[in-house]
Amino acid sequence: MPIPQNAAAVDRSLLRDDVYRRLRDAIVDGTFLPGEQLKDGELADWLGVSRTPVREALLRLGASGLVVVVPGRSTTVSTIDPQAVRDARDVIAAMHGLAVRETAGRLAADDVERMRDANRRFAEALAADDVATALDADEELHRIPVAALRNRALEAVLEQFEPLVRRAELLRFSGDGRASVDRHEQLIELLAAGDAEGAASVNFDIWHSLPAEDDAEAQ
Amino acid sequence: MPIPQNAAAVDRSLLRDDVYRRLRDAIVDGTFLPGEQLKDGELADWLGVSRTPVREALLRLGASGLVVVVPGRSTTVSTIDPQAVRDARDVIAAMHGLAVRETAGRLAADDVERMRDANRRFAEALAADDVATALDADEELHRIPVAALRNRALEAVLEQFEPLVRRAELLRFSGDGRASVDRHEQLIELLAAGDAEGAASVNFDIWHSLPAEDDAEAQ
DNA sequence: TCGCAATATATTGCATGCAATAACTCAGAG
DNA sequence: CTCTGAGTTATTGCATGCAATATATTGCGA
Numbered sequence: 120m121p122i123p124q125n126a127a128a129v130d131r132s133l134l135r136d137d138v139y140r141r142l143r144d145a146i147v148d149g150t151f152l153p154g155e156q157l158k159d160g161e162l163a164d165w166l167g168v169s170r171t172p173v174r175e176a177l178l179r180l181g182a183s184g185l186v187v188v189v190p191g192r193s194t195t196v197s198t199i200d201p202q203a204v205r206d207a208r209d210v211i212a213a214m215h216g217l218a219v220r221e222t223a224g225r226l227a228a229d230d231v232e233r234m235r236d237a238n239r240r241f242a243e244a245l246a247a248d249d250v251a252t253a254l255d256a257d258e259e260l261h262r263i264p265v266a267a268l269r270n271r272a273l274e275a276v277l278e279q280f281e282p283l284v285r286r287a288e289l290l291r292f293s294g295d296g297r298a299s300v301d302r303h304e305q306l307i308e309l310l311a312a313g314d315a316e317g318a319a320s321v322n323f324d325i326w327h328s329l330p331a332e333d334d335a336e337a338q
Numbered sequence: 339m340p341i342p343q344n345a346a347a348v349d350r351s352l353l354r355d356d357v358y359r360r361l362r363d364a365i366v367d368g369t370f371l372p373g374e375q376l377k378d379g380e381l382a383d384w385l386g387v388s389r390t391p392v393r394e395a396l397l398r399l400g401a402s403g404l405v406v407v408v409p410g411r412s413t414t415v416s417t418i419d420p421q422a423v424r425d426a427r428d429v430i431a432a433m434h435g436l437a438v439r440e441t442a443g444r445l446a447a448d449d450v451e452r453m454r455d456a457n458r459r460f461a462e463a464l465a466a467d468d469v470a471t472a473l474d475a476d477e478e479l480h481r482i483p484v485a486a487l488r489n490r491a492l493e494a495v496l497e498q499f500e501p502l503v504r505r506a507e508l509l510r511f512s513g514d515g516r517a518s519v520d521r522h523e524q525l526i527e528l529l530a531a532g533d534a535e536g537a538a539s540v541n542f543d544i545w546h547s548l549p550a551e552d553d554a555e556a557q
Numbered sequence: 558t559c560g561c562a563a564t565a566t567a568t569t570g571c572a573t574g575c576a577a578t579a580a581c582t583c584a585g586a587g
Numbered sequence: 588c589t590c591t592g593a594g595t596t597a598t599t600g601c602a603t604g605c606a607a608t609a610t611a612t613t614g615c616g617a
Contacts, residue, residue, distance in 0.1 A: 131409050131608090134571070158598065169572040174599085175397060182401075182494065190350050191578050191599050206489040209436060217432040270425040275401065276495055350578090353601070377568065388602040393569085410569055410608050 134168050139176035141166065146185050146196055147286040153198045157186060184283050204287045207280040214273050218264040226267055234263050353387050358395035360385065365404050365415055366505040372417045376405060403502050423506045426499040433492050437483040445486055453482050 142162070145151050159177060163170045177194055180186040184207065187197050197203075226234075237260035244253035265274065361381070364370050378396060382389045396413055399405040403426065406416050416422075445453075456479035463472035484493065 133409060156598095160598080163572095170599095171571055171573090175394065178394060178397070179401075182398075184491070188599090189579095190352060192580080193598070203490065206491045209440070209489060210433070210491045210495060213432045213436045214429070217428060221428070270428060271422065272403070272425045272429045272499055276429060280491055375568095379568080382602095389569095390601055390603090407569090411610085412568070 133172075135172040135175040138162075138166055138168060138172045139179050142173075142176050142180060143183075143185065143282050146180070147282050147289060149286075149290055151196045153196050153290075155196045157194045157196060159194065183279050185286070199287050199290065204284055207283045211277060211280055211284060214276055215261055215265065217273060218268045218270070221270075222264045222267045226264065230263050230267055234260050237263070352391075354391040354394040357381075357385055357387060357391045358398050361392075361395050361399060362402075362404065362501050365399070366501050366508060368505075368509055370415045372415050372509075374415045376413045376415060378413065402498050404505070418506050418509065420506075423503055426502045430496060430499055430503060433495055434480055434484065436492060437487045437489070440489075441483045441486045445483065449482050449486055453479050456482070 142151075142157075151157065157177065159170045159173045162177075163173045166173065177186055177188065181188045184203055185197055186194055188194050237256045241253055241256035241260065244250075244256055265277065361370075361376075370376065376396065378389045378392045381396075382392045385392065396405055396407065400407045403422055404416055405413055407413050456475050460472055460475035460479065463469075463475055484496065
């Protein structure tokens with residue numbers, strides 16, 4: 120048989136992949152704060168593995184822009200650089216644009232129906248002010264043309280850069296949005312009371328405290 | 339100073355990067371043939387380094403689709419999968435599309451002039467049937483909007499997937515195109531002589547022998 | 558002669574040890 | 588009191604050794 124596939128084989132679980140996912144999620148959900156230093160030795164101890172798979176995972180995270188590796192010196196969680204986030208978002212948007220253009224008129228009927236369904240749930244969640252559910256439905260909808268296209272390179276790009284954008288969004292809304300809502304109320308009251316300085320201070324907090332770069336020392 | 343940059347630091351040369359570039363170039367220019375098995379131990383000996391930087395480079399090449407790593411089993415140069423090449427080309431085209439759209443009307447005057455100049459040289463090379471120079475000019479032209487945009491994520495995507503496409507093009511034309519030209523002449527003569535079988539055989543060679551998947555054993 | 562199983566072998570994955578280097582500390586001089 | 592410099596330390600990069608596992612080989616049995 121002259122057709123030896125580039126098939127991806129049966130993925131036996133690799134430590135480096137597990138470590139990658141755990142570190143990625145920890146950075147995205149804010150367990151590791153922007154600016155925080157990551158020492159491969161400590162991470163290895165924490166995860167119960169050796170430095171080798173940790174280092175391989177950190178290299179991947181470096182390619183995603185989630186960590187900054189300074190060669191012989193340090194490895195830190197990247198600070199939230201608005202420009203870098205915009206750049207990644209532009210690339211992601213281009214990927215979705217490609218998927219939509221290429222699958223237009225070629226989607227299976229039930230794919231279209233699943234998109235309609237997702238959009239229905241999206242609208243309902245928005246009406247109910249359920250942001251989390253709305254975001255889930257939104258993601259589900261946009262993933263359908265991507266999955267239908269079956270372009271591995273495109274999917275690799277999305278997997279590489281989505282975490283960076285997702286982290287910015289999550290930290291922006293402080294995880295569950297509760298703190299954001301509280302701060303919004305604070306801001307509104309201060310505005311109503313005519314406290315310009317206080318309002319400005321809270322406003323500054325809202326836009327700068329979460330993606331902070333210097334309040335990160337722990338662990 | 340509360341603005342700790344995610345700056346990339348002064349890059350002291352890392353063995354893993356050197357190894358990555360050498361292996362990438364060797365695969366792209368056909369030194370390592372599609373389907374050929376790469377053993378990290380042998381590569382390490384060959385390059386005079388240890389397995390560690392070699393393995394890190396191979397992981398990057400795996401992300402680019404230039405090598406296929408089967409976990410506990412083998413590491414091989416990927417065969418030239420036309421679909422994978424098309425996928426990568428689509429992603430690359432989308433990146434160039436993004437760069438062009440975003441820089442439209444915002445390019446510096448001398449960038450525009452450099453594009454005009456590159457296009458002039460492109461046309462001249464085409465008129466002179468100088469394919470290599472034409473391809474260089476073409477690449478130079480398209481790189482200008484990309485460089486102007488200064489989007490690190492976009493540049494990372496291009497660096498990741500361009501080698502895969504470039505290899506397919508190079509192997510397709512057998513390096514300098516000389517062999518291709520010879521084979522074309524062969525084909526033409528056979529056609530003129532009415533040798534249908536011979537012509538069909540050469541034609542098959544032209545389209546299948548270079549991106550071959552099974553004539554690859556040598557080290 | 559063919560098939561199956563057990564063993565040997567080869568290759569990757571992971572662990573660990575050593576080296577290089579940049580930052581921090583602290584002492585001394587001006 | 589400040590600045591400079593040497594020594595120490597901490598962290599990453601690379602080398603190497605061990606373990607796990609899939610494949611190849613060989614011998615035995617039907």
